[in-house]
Amino acid sequence: MKQEKSFPKFLLPMYLWAVLLVALPLGYFIFLSFLKQDMTYGFTLSFTLDNYKRIFSGDYQDMMLRSVAISGLTTLLCFTVGYPFSYIMSRLSGRARSVVMLLIVIPFYTNSLLRTTGIITLLSSNGLINTLLTHWGWIKEPLSLLYTPGATVVGMVYSLLPFMILPCYSVCQKLDRQTVEAARDLGASRVRSFFTVTLPLTLPGILSGCVLTFVPTIGMFFISDLLGGARSSMLGNIINQQINGRNLPFAAALSVVMLAMALLFIGIYRAFSGKSELEGIA
């Protein structure tokens, strides 16, 4: 065939890579999600929609909503903390900026299990916060901070904050400050110029940051495992449980749902920003 002749050979490893490591596993678990569970072999080769029916039956509705709520709250908090932070950081002098950047990146490169364990020592009933509050006499009994959805959110915000900060910082840095001054000059107050110029011009970075925090939180399980306790198990935790419980087809179906949610969110991003690539990543 003509096409095969013109196929550039040096691209072959890339295609091999994509097929072996992306397409095959993806196809495999989508295929798996339509099969029946089998205790001995993991699954049997008989087609069924039961896995999906079970997900949408209502038993898992609360868990789904909680997952989305926790992810959404995490994203919102990351934005609330990360955006002003990025904005201020982009206005620092070169030296101060690289120091702050280093402070963001160091925890980013630290093992996340370790960091999550660190949060336990902060939040547990004999942890730092409770000890201090009791010591100052503000509280009599230690507060139960750990093993709550709140603790999960704290852990997730802490882990994912860099993913919000980096794209936001990237757009804030690119923002031409003179356009903001032009707005002031034409009669806009500080607040008005922020909402009519700064915010719209940095929106691509904000949306990109939201995708980068929301999508991983949906599937993250170890943080809610360690910090959240039973009442705040999320989609990722259920998938993990199903894999450990040898119900691979059901775990696969849950994963497909998770993937669909992530794709939906990225689709929303594309529609809003008109871009196919995430801002501030390249």
Place this chain on the structure above:
Amino acid sequence: MEPILALRGIRKAFSGQAILKGIDLSVEQGGFVTLLGPSGCGKTTLLRIISGLLRPEEGKVFFRGEDITALPPEKRNFTTVFQGYSLFPHMNVAQNVAYGLKLRRIPVPERRERVAQTLRMVRMEGMEKRRVTQLSGGQQQRVAIARAVVLNPDVLLLDEPLGALDLKLRREMQAELKELASRLRLSCVYITHDQEEALNLSTKIIVMNEGKIMQTGTPDEVFNHPANRFTADFIGDSNLYEGTVEKTRDGVCAVTLPFGTVFAADQGFAAGQKVGVCIRPDDVELEKSSAAGSFCRGVVESRAYFGSVEKTTVRLADGGVIHSNRRSAGEQPAVGDEVCVGVSPSRVALFREERV
């Protein structure tokens, strides 16, 4: 008449470095005042202080006699055409122009009417829906002017608005801007480092250098009567010499230069005083034979052709040179020819030579 805008004793420093060292200026109603100076002389900083985007460390800004130094930019009805335009890239042409009107809560029908009218004025009608990022430099320029002018500003500030355009477009826009400013009776403060632009547009030129005002005057004054070496050198081509006033009689002043004695109109200098002498190349006449008004001789060193003018460099007796842009009446002197150099006394400008 009270000036519409006045600055008194403005000082500003950035991280300990003085940028403005005591600036006084005033803008008359309907005046076109140009701040002219090399880059880094503080003119943009001064403009930002007028607009309110910067606060001076010392000094006051007055609008119609009222102190507005502490007023934020949005409370001053001054608008700026920024260098590089700074249009809002997320808005189209009409939205950019309507931005200030919207903030002033002008009702929609009037807003639409004023935007359309202003865009017509800058010859951008029919472009309302275009994204500003798709416009050429000249078009962006027009939108930036429209955005500032549509608000009927008390003072229009322009920061090198034509700096990014090519020569031909620049000339065109200069003419349009001049016409627009006089039609709308706008009071303008204009920044440029281009002396030709300044001479063409202004009613008043303020020559600045290193944070200080070197001279304030009409285009004619700063061009023909420079007050100091900086102004003489910065504005236009010039032959600059140092000399001593020999005597003054009947309104004519004789000044001794190292290579001869030149006559100038009496400009109030006393005999024995050291003065700077500025002779524009356009006024230097070269003749093969000694003619009236010639004050020294020299040898033609080089000739350079620039289309409309031909620049001749003449080496003088003391080793210095004088440049001439004039064509001789008869045969053009060739390189190596000896020539007589002359200038009309009325075209010789004297200034106090500041000793550094």
